[in-house]
Amino acid sequence: MTFHIITIFPEIIRPYFSKGVIGMGREKGLFDLKIYNLREFTTDKHRKVDDTPYGGGPGMVMKVEPIFNCIQAIKDSLAKKEKSLVILTSARGKVFNQKKAKKLVDKYQHLIFICGRYEGVDQRVAEFVADKEFSIGKYVLSGGELAALVMTDVCARLIEGVLGNEESLISESYNQEEFDYPVYTKPEQFKNWLVPKVLLGGNHGEIKKWRDKHRVQKN
Template sequence: ATDKHHVVDDAPFGGGQGMVMKPEPIFAAVEDLKSQIANRKSQILLMSPAGRRFDQEMAQQLSQESHLIIISGHYEGVDHRVIEHLIDLEISIGDYVLTNGAIAAVVLVDSVVRLLPGTLGHERSAADDSFSNGLLEAPQYTRPADFRAWKVPEVLLSGNHAEIAKWREEQATTRTRANRPDLFR
């Protein structure tokens, strides 16, 4: 903020509770960032409960962008002129409200970065995750094969890759139906 008191928020016109982030500091910050990367196109995002709902498909799309600028709303949000004239995409991580948009931005960054080549230890890791094929991920097991008399399903120990793939698909479908039936609509 460049005013005398370096204020980034103010009361909303028309009255109401809370404070609204002023447009000047946001425009100044974005314009400064864009001047530093003049040769790259930036996608400008605003984290907001009023935005499009973030999902794996959107994470995949954003991972293809060359540069993202993420603005985290605070208080009662940002002056609407920021949304109208600066933002390319307003994003919500769910149907609830947080104290600020920084937590939502971290969720978005983590979800997108893990899709970038070289981030995960194995190339197929992201492709096999929940939601990548529209289903939740199948249950995962590790050593020991027998823990407190709870055994790993035999098929996973069989070495038969076709049967393992079939089992995982069946388990993913069952798990999705039980926990997230909305994904079948």
């Protein structure tokens, strides 16, 4: 799996993929990451990626040409048999979730993320360039980089070997019909806050009953 992220701020993306299980997964070669500076795909001397909106209105709109040029360059570099999907991060897109992530990881070898900025992206990108529009929630971000990072993180965790303990993936909250149970660690007592006694006794049957009882149903 290769994640391709198109942005005008590459420096936002790089640090995230250098730490934690995601960073280790990349170092092991379990997935690849390619970051593209959108300004490198402009055709004017000022490397302009945005312009004023037709019909008037506040702010600037990201231009279709450099985005199209970048996507075309990426697709031209891919092997013909490899499947790719172009995703536009968008507040009006369908909300991304664990099931969608699993389908993407199972079906595609390349996920290409377009990170929007300013007042939005020229509508022709959504209509003619992107395959899907995804949102990570019903709120507005300053840019699509955070959304792209969230989605790549969710997908990367589903790649075999990225998580050190595969049981962690199986038991994670959004892979089940319920959220996970509460967890505790040392110390046994902090201030007047105690760990439930049943978790200290070593009776695995009782512990399982307690955990099942305290799982929270999904909305």
